[in-house]
Amino acid sequence: MVKDLVSAIAHVECRSEGRGEENPVAVVFAGERFEIVDVLDRAIITSIDAGGPIRHRLWVELEDGRRCELIRIAPDGAWRVRIEG
Secondary structure, rough: OOOOEEEEOOOOEEEOOOOEEEEEEEEEEEEEEEEEEEEEEEEEOOOOOOOEEEEEEEEEEEEEEEEEEEEEOOOOOOOEEEEEE
């Protein structure tokens, strides 16, 4: 059974790694902070058009058991969050 995903206004907290990459460590929404306890899947999605945006997609599990899809759009670095509802 596929659960519905709900887009949410959220903030993704990241930790910088030595290679200059940012790894998400928590998601803040509805005034609460939820630690990311596991990264379930990662993908890099490129555009067919040259110079188009590159998206880094992660499926993560939060400390309360919910799962989120996090999408970071490069080069601007904006995060989009969709939460299982």
